[in-house]
Amino acid sequence: MITIENLRAYGANVDEGVKRCLDDEEFYLDLVKSTVADDRLSELEQCLAAKDFDKAFEVAHALKGMYGNISITPVYEPISRITELLRDRKDVDYSELLAEAKEQKQKLDEMDAARE
Amino acid sequence: MIYFYRIISKICPAAGSADGKGVKNMSEEVKSTINGIRRLVLIVDDEHINRRVLGKIIEKDYDVIYAENGKDAMEQIRKREKTLSMILLDLIMPEMDGYEVLALLHDDPNLSRIPVIVLTSERTAEVKSLQLGAADFIPKPYDMPEVILARVRRSIELAEDNSIINATENDTLTGLYTKDFFFQHGRRYDQYYPDNPMDAAVLNVNRFHLVNELHGRLFGDTIISAIAGQINRVLDETDGIACRSDADTFYIYMAHRDNYEPVLNRIMSELNSIAGHTRLSVRMGVYMNVDKAADIETRFDRAAVACNSLRGNYTTGCSVYDDKMHQKELYSEKLIGDMDTGVEEKQFKVYYQPKYDIRGVDPLLCSAEALIRWQHPDYGLVGPGAFVPLFEENGLVKKLDHYVWREAAAQIKAWKEKFGVTMPVSVNVSRVDISDPGFEKEITDIVEEFGIDPSEYLLEITESAYTDNSEEIIETVNRLREKGFRVEMDDFGSGYSSLNMLASLPIDALKLDMAFIRKIGQNDKDLRMVQLMIDIAEFMQIPVVAEGVETKEQYDLLKKAGCDIIQGYYFSKPVPPEEFEKFIEDRINHTL
Numbered sequence: 227m228i229t230i231e232n233l234r235a236y237g238a239n240v241d242e243g244v245k246r247c248l249d250d251e252e253f254y255l256d257l258v259k260s261t262v263a264d265d266r267l268s269e270l271e272q273c274l275a276a277k278d279f280d281k282a283f284e285v286a287h288a289l290k291g292m293y294g295n296i297s298i299t300p301v302y303e304p305i306s307r308i309t310e311l312l313r314d315r316k317d318v319d320y321s322e323l324l325a326e327a328k329e330q331k332q333k334l335d336e337m338d339a340a341r342e
Numbered sequence: 343m344i345y346f347y348r349i350i351s352k353i354c355p356a357a358g359s360a361d362g363k364g365v366k367n368m369s370e371e372v373k374s375t376i377n378g379i380r381r382l383v384l385i386v387d388d389e390h391i392n393r394r395v396l397g398k399i400i401e402k403d404y405d406v407i408y409a410e411n412g413k414d415a416m417e418q419i420r421k422r423e424k425t426l427s428m429i430l431l432d433l434i435m436p437e438m439d440g441y442e443v444l445a446l447l448h449d450d451p452n453l454s455r456i457p458v459i460v461l462t463s464e465r466t467a468e469v470k471s472l473q474l475g476a477a478d479f480i481p482k483p484y485d486m487p488e489v490i491l492a493r494v495r496r497s498i499e500l501a502e503d504n505s506i507i508n509a510t511e512n513d514t515l516t517g518l519y520t521k522d523f524f525f526q527h528g529r530r531y532d533q534y535y536p537d538n539p540m541d542a543a544v545l546n547v548n549r550f551h552l553v554n555e556l557h558g559r560l561f562g563d564t565i566i567s568a569i570a571g572q573i574n575r576v577l578d579e580t581d582g583i584a585c586r587s588d589a590d591t592f593y594i595y596m597a598h599r600d601n602y603e604p605v606l607n608r609i610m611s612e613l614n615s616i617a618g619h620t621r622l623s624v625r626m627g628v629y630m631n632v633d634k635a636a637d638i639e640t641r642f643d644r645a646a647v648a649c650n651s652l653r654g655n656y657t658t659g660c661s662v663y664d665d666k667m668h669q670k671e672l673y674s675e676k677l678i679g680d681m682d683t684g685v686e687e688k689q690f691k692v693y694y695q696p697k698y699d700i701r702g703v704d705p706l707l708c709s710a711e712a713l714i715r716w717q718h719p720d721y722g723l724v725g726p727g728a729f730v731p732l733f734e735e736n737g738l739v740k741k742l743d744h745y746v747w748r749e750a751a752a753q754i755k756a757w758k759e760k761f762g763v764t765m766p767v768s769v770n771v772s773r774v775d776i777s778d779p780g781f782e783k784e785i786t787d788i789v790e791e792f793g794i795d796p797s798e799y800l801l802e803i804t805e806s807a808y809t810d811n812s813e814e815i816i817e818t819v820n821r822l823r824e825k826g827f828r829v830e831m832d833d834f835g836s837g838y839s840s841l842n843m844l845a846s847l848p849i850d851a852l853k854l855d856m857a858f859i860r861k862i863g864q865n866d867k868d869l870r871m872v873q874l875m876i877d878i879a880e881f882m883q884i885p886v887v888a889e890g891v892e893t894k895e896q897y898d899l900l901k902k903a904g905c906d907i908i909q910g911y912y913f914s915k916p917v918p919p920e921e922f923e924k925f926i927e928d929r930i931n932h933t934l
Contacts, residue, residue: 302483
């Protein structure tokens with residue numbers, strides 16, 4: 227279950243996120259929950275596999291903005307690094323960063339799925 | 343009236359209080375105003391989370407609308423170009439990106455006043471967007487809410503001050519606003535105080551051009567300044583702004599009041615004191631408790647309608663825009679809007695009024711005049727008096743005239759085929775038509791197309807058209823007559839033909855102005871005038887037509903005076919072609 231405490235334990239910068247939402251915790255949690263269904267990490271993975279760096283940058287950039295604004299730091303950090311590399315269209319090995327992002331996203335999804 | 347006070351003091355220090363107290367209060371009040379008024383902000387971002395977070399922050403102090411991409415944003419911006427205070431713009435978006443939006447805004451003078459804050463996480467993008475005209479940027483992930491709100495507020499304040507400084511300042515003679523400036527502030531005031539009841543007033547000096555001509559420009563300027571001064575005095579005591587719209591026209595937008603007499607009295611007593619024995623008067627039109635849904639220009643159009651209703655009165659007076667004027671305005675607008683459909687759907691009907699030759703023992707039908715009517719789907723049968731002046735104003739009248747010309751030619755042909763006789767029909771040719779280079783060819787083509795003889799087709803040209811541009815018209819008329827057309831001078835006596843010109847005019851009949859006919863039973867003077875005109879026609883050896891003949895008395899007087907042809911309700915009103923046919927049948931039977 228996605229709660230303030232669980233997010234804090236997970237590593238999200240909850241204080242910053244909640245403050246950005248004018249201290250409205252409920253609104254903040256609602257925003258975080260709405261990202262669970264987001265499947266753009268897979269889209270990013272496909273773009274990178276196809277070496278479509280333009281499209282990959284667009285997706286990574288969008289994800290960076292989103293996770294940044296809700297302060298989901300564990301996903302935001304690897305995505306942020308991918309975005310900066312893609313900004314220069316660098317043809318490097320993204321697999322490690324991508325795996326990290328996916329793993330952190332997976333944890334978030336599991337938190338949402340768990341009963342408590 | 344915080345806002346107005348601020349502007350007036352800035353532009354026209356004389357309007358503020360002399361001790362500077364007002365100025366101090368003003369700045370304090372402005373600050374709270376900036377916080378208190380809910381301006382409209384557009385958030386453009388393709389990411390819903392970003393829109394929601396930013397919206398949550400901005401909504402605290404502003405009204406917010408959203409767009410998901412640049413294209414959507416441009417639509418929203420264009421729809422609200424006058425009320426939008428700020429755009430928060432993401433750069434990387436599908437459909438149309440933020441850079442393109444910035445460029446479009448930058449190139450459009452109506453939109454470039456709206457400040458844009460760019461939402462970005464890139465340093466390089468910040469530079470580029472500032473070069474493209476962005477006012478500021480907000481980094482992503484977003485700063486703390488207070489920081490964002492402060493940046494938004496600062497950019498709005500800067501932009502508003504700028505637009506005030508950049509607008510075309512104030513009228514140099516009076517110190518009042520210029521019109522554009524005035525409208526801009528009026529609109530902004532409404533945004534701040536949407537619920538304050540307001541009046542729009544238009545003030546005009548009667549026959550100001552004569553004042554200038556008779557007493558010189560300097561005197562004229564003194565009068566204008568004096569009026570502006572009194573308007574300012576009024577605005578010292580009440581909420582409002584004013585401008586000089588043009589030479590002698592003032593617009594005033596002020597808090598509603600029931601009675602404008604005191605305002606006028608004030609202005610008049612000042613004018614009387616400086617104008618000495620020169621008699622001056624002003625007229626005022628007021629649209630009270632304006633409808634805020636109508637844009638501000640429209641509100642002043644309405645006040646001007648009220649003001650113009652006093653034109654021709656040379657005494658000071660005030661007219662209030664009322665429901666009757668409004669209905670008339672709506673009616674006119676609707677008629678203008680419906681004209682094209684009307685022509686397409688053949689709602690315009692040509693009616694025919696018989697003209698009778700009264701020289702013999704019995705009056706004999708000799709021709710008809712084609713007259714337009716509008717079978718309007720909502721208003722029923724509308725006479726030309728209601729719509730022709732409107733269409734003359736916007737140039738549509740040509741279209742209408744051409745329609746009548748064709749219908750009349752077709753009718754002549756149809757009657758010829760049905761009855762085997764020629765029934766000449768006259769059509770009206772307006773001033774606009776006759777100065778059109780294509781006019782001659784058009785008339786000739788119509789006659790040819792329907793296979794009728796030009797002598798069966800009569801052209802009525804109003805007298806004043808001759809006096810406007812006589813040489814050109816005389817040449818045109820000469821050429822038409824050479825081709826066999828017959829030309830009647832319409833409304834004779836209403837224009838200013840000189841006897842000298844009349845003698846050389848190429849015309850086939852004089853048609854007396856209806857105004858004389860209406861009065862001939864009432865006094866000798868008009869009857870003598872008619873007699874005189876008939877004598878002129880006799881001298882020119884052309885027949886005289888009298889139209890608008892309604893009574894037996896008028897008929898007898900005209901017959902006795904030597905009038906040749908009579909048209910009017912005395913014989914028949916204008917009727918549809920089917921009804922007209924009974925006059926033709928009577929005529930055929932009479933001859934038999």
